[in-house]
Amino acid sequence: MSRTATHNTVAPAVRTEGLTVRYGAFQALSDVTVSLPAGQISGLIGPNGAGKTTLLNAISGFTSIAEGSVHVGHADLTALDARRRALAGVVRGFQTVRLLDRESVLTNVLIGTERLPQPSALAQFFGLPSQWRAGRRDTAAAAEVLDLLGLTGQAHRRVDELPFASRRLVEVARVLVSSPSVILLDEPAAGLDQEGRQELAAVLTRVHHNHPSTMVVVEHDVDLVKSLCSYVIALDSGAFLRDGTPAEVFGDRQVQLAYFGRAAGADA
Ligand SMILES: Nc1ncnc2c1ncn2[C@@H]1O[C@H](COP(=O)(O)OP(=O)(O)OP(=O)(O)O)[C@@H](O)[C@H]1O
Numbered sequence: 581m582s583r584t585a586t587h588n589t590v591a592p593a594v595r596t597e598g599l600t601v602r603y604g605a606f607q608a609l610s611d612v613t614v615s616l617p618a619g620q621i622s623g624l625i626g627p628n629g630a631g632k633t634t635l636l637n638a639i640s641g642f643t644s645i646a647e648g649s650v651h652v653g654h655a656d657l658t659a660l661d662a663r664r665r666a667l668a669g670v671v672r673g674f675q676t677v678r679l680l681d682r683e684s685v686l687t688n689v690l691i692g693t694e695r696l697p698q699p700s701a702l703a704q705f706f707g708l709p710s711q712w713r714a715g716r717r718d719t720a721a722a723a724e725v726l727d728l729l730g731l732t733g734q735a736h737r738r739v740d741e742l743p744f745a746s747r748r749l750v751e752v753a754r755v756l757v758s759s760p761s762v763i764l765l766d767e768p769a770a771g772l773d774q775e776g777r778q779e780l781a782a783v784l785t786r787v788h789h790n791h792p793s794t795m796v797v798v799e800h801d802v803d804l805v806k807s808l809c810s811y812v813i814a815l816d817s818g819a820f821l822r823d824g825t826p827a828e829v830f831g832d833r834q835v836q837l838a839y840f841g842r843a844a845g846a847d848a
Contacts, residue, residue: 591619591761591794592653594639594670599648601634601818608634610818611648616762616811618653621788621795623809623826627838630815632798636764639796640672641665652762671760673751673768681740685731685750686722688739692754693718718757725757728790729783745776749783756787763795769804777801781808802830814838 594616601609609631616622624632637643639650641662649658657665671692679688726732729749734742739750752768768784769777781804788795799805805812805826812829814821816838822829829835 590653591792592655592669593618594762594794594796595651596635596639597649597651599635599638599650600646601631601638601643602646608818609638612815612818612820613648614813614820614823616794616796616813618794619792620810621784621797621808623805623812624796624798624815625800625805625812625829625835625839626815626821629817630838631818632815633766634818635815636672636766636796636798639762640670640764642672666758666760669761670764671755671758671762672764672766673755674766679739679747679750679754682738684736685726685739685742685753686735688750689722689726689753689757690718692757693721721757721759722753725753728756728787729753745772745779748772748776748780752780752783756791759791759793761793763793765795765797767798767800769799769801777804784808806830 596612596614599609599612600607612631612635614635624635626632634643638645641657641660641664645658649656651657652665652668652670655668657668657670660668680691723732723735726735729752731746731749731753734746739747742750748768748771752765755763755765765784769780772780784795784797785808797805797808799808809826811823812826813823814829814832814835816834821838822832822835824832
């Protein structure tokens with residue numbers, strides 16, 4: 581996560597324009613136009629099936645877009661595949677922990693450095709200096725991110741020996757290690773208990789403070805969103821519903837109806 585390893589140091593704004601995603605005949609996102617403010621942590625909320633994961637997939641290139649565009653800063657990324665978007669600094673994490681269980685924490689985190697520019701195949705084959713430099717860069721980045729997440733002492737343990745909360749952090753470390761300028765996290769707190777959720781929120785706040793990025797966190801826990809995010813976007817049934825500060829969005833009657841099934845102050 582070292583700044584020397586960084587390929588994008590300025591956190592850009594992300595904007596989707598008229599984004600529509602279809603799975604066969606089903607429209608999972610309909611004409612979604614949203615702006616994620618540069619350098620802030622935004623929460624993406626909405627009831628199950630609202631299209632939150634699909635929006636992250638559309639921004640990161642993991643799903644095809646039927647209509648619309650994705651801009652990151654001044655760059656139009658719509659035509660780029662997921663790998664090229666990752667090289668442009670847009671990296672996503674997944675809702676389920678996807679680690680190599682029998683490998684060490686360090687090995688799992690180093691996998692994330694594959695998103696950094698790599699030396700040519702020739703340089704890798706012959707072990708040329710550019711290959712050593714890339715190796716040193718990757719190891720330094722992994723050491724820094726492990727330190728930031730409090731995982732240094734676990735670096736050489738197999739991930740299947742770790743408690744679930746630590747495995748979640750390893751997943752986050754693998755996203756962070758390439759110092760992305762846009763970080764998309766899909767329910768990073770899923771499966772954690774209250775203590776684990778608070779610890780994760782503190783870690784993400786610290787990471788964002790040390791390495792400002794444009795971060796988007798899909799999350800159902802209202803308190804976690806309020807404590808972590810300065811901006812919130814609400815989706816419902818594949819459509820944009822509301823955006824604004826957490827107080828504005830959670831105070832909105834339409835959001836309350838979509839999210840909780842009733843508006844605040846209404847009879848249960
Ligand atoms: N690959 C797919 N094929 C068909 N339908 C899909 C596919 N992926 C998602 N969907 C559907 O698209 C809709 C939006 O799904 P998505 O996962 O984006 O919602 P979500 O808001 O992230 O939900 P959750 O909070 O439950 O994770 C849902 O109705 C879902 O069933």
